[in-house]
Amino acid sequence: MNLNQANNDQLRLGGLATKIAVPALIIGLLGLAVSVIFPLVRGGENGWEQLFRSYLTSFIFVLTLSLGALFFVLIQHLTRAGWSVVIRRLAEAVAANLTWLWILFVPVVYIMMTGNGAILYDWADPTHLRHDPVLKAKSPFLNPEFWSIRAVVYFLIWGLAGYYFYRNSVKQDETGDVQFTHRLQRWAPIAVILYALTQTFASIDWIMSLEAHWFSTMFGVYFFAGSCCGFFALLCVMMYFTQRFGKLTNEISFEHYQDAGKLLFAFGVVFWAYIAFSQYMLIWYANIPEETGWYIARQLGAWKTVSIVLLAGHFVLPFLLLITKHTKRAKLILTLIALWMLLMHFVDVYWLVMPHVPADALANAQTYQELEQLTADSGSLGFAPHLLDLTCLVGMLGVFIAITALRLRKCALMPMQDPRLSESLSFENI
């Protein structure tokens, strides 16, 4: 493969980066600004609660994209993979977003530290703890101070890992020193262990503790499966648009698309469904009130429909579509399926964060049927798609895309001097 100056502009984003980044950044900041202004204008407690729920949903969504990317990069170095080298830089750039994503999480930590954490998390309210022995027992772990310290630790580890693996790969572009590859391969196993621990605890801290009475040992793995779904779908989309803009046209072949599609199929569809079902079945079978509450919130009212949409759209449909290699090797079809999976991943995060059975409904209902009636027509379960859901998502995605594009402007679109580059360029599946 000829990597000389002539096709150099094929390997770099160049002026395209700013063309993508500027509008994305403007739309993104606009989205975030509208989101913040909305509760100020409309006022009331509900406005802030809605904002922070929507905000957390969108934040978790973009965070999982970057966490999935970090996992992908780590696992490539861990397995010394050759096939993926040409698409690894795209993943590295997305993973490097972990260096600044903490900024978007600052507002949540801020309300937690100023004593308003109860907007999102019941356990953050000290008056609540007095008549709730369960939350009181959990308070040595679930308290605003320790929670915030943990958040700092997570972002520190993710940020360092994301930066280190991006930085060393870019440095190798210039010198071609194999030492960089060895260094990253040495750090990959340590980083992957830290990754597993931090992403598990983060999912418990930020999503599972929204319903602090409930617990599931499967939750961290479920979150991980979701991250993989989000990122591998994003990877397919990124590969497609990179080539649509005339970059890496000779380097990425449909063999790489097939493998990205396989990963999306394996992790994002089958593994996700496997974990989701395993978690559901154990709770459904045991039928213990302290465990079933979380699922009841997700089968009342409109949430029942959302649950079924997830089952059909996150598993059955993509399973049938992606099982054959023909769809995975067709670039446009795979990209369309990947876009659908990104949407489904957002619905999944929404389904994790939003449902909330109001305490008074729970207190007044004697039976499940009564609870169903009490919550039948109201938006009180948290299912009320709101303008803020959209503006927060657009805001964060805009910033996310802009910074990813700007980062890719500074380096080549693939690791140019990676020792396994030629293996990747001539990669064939069969």
Add this chain to the structure above:
Amino acid sequence: MSQLVTQQSDHPRPWGIMAEFDTPAKIMQAAKHVHAAGYRHWDCHTPFPVHGLDKVMGIKPTILPVMVFFAGLTGCTLGLILQWFTNASTFDMWLIVFVRGYDFLISGKPMMSGPAWIPVIFESTILFAAVSTVALMLLMNGLPRLYHPTLKNRKFLRASEDRFFVVIEVRDPQFSQDQTEAMLKELDPISIEMLED
């Protein structure tokens, strides 16, 4: 068996013609040639997978995946029927035999209970798909096969080391001793040998 062996050693029947090459590029070119010449009963033997060789040879993609999909679907259906029949069925056969499933009530769950059945359905799907993959693969390959005429040739031993072979069988309608040999000679092989059955 012994009769067969004596018959072979007494009258060695020609089975095919074998050309030996020393690079992947040469065997790619040879395969392209042989395929273009219209031969159908022939094969390539290489020490490692040569990418694109099957495309050049004109081998059609296997239908094994489609068959495995339907085997999996069969396993899925059978797993469902099995559980329905053993747990939740009640029906009369020819108005004489009254069949009733073993109603085992577990923690108040309904007899026909989706989530509880999924593990069995899942496993039976995997079982059918996996077993049929291996079985159909062997069937379509014609494996296991303990004897093959190429194995008698000393030179062919290097097919698992560093040499690449094209073998054209005598039973091919296009085969003619002189023309086939002449065609193979043009492809610049290291050696050409006749194989006997």
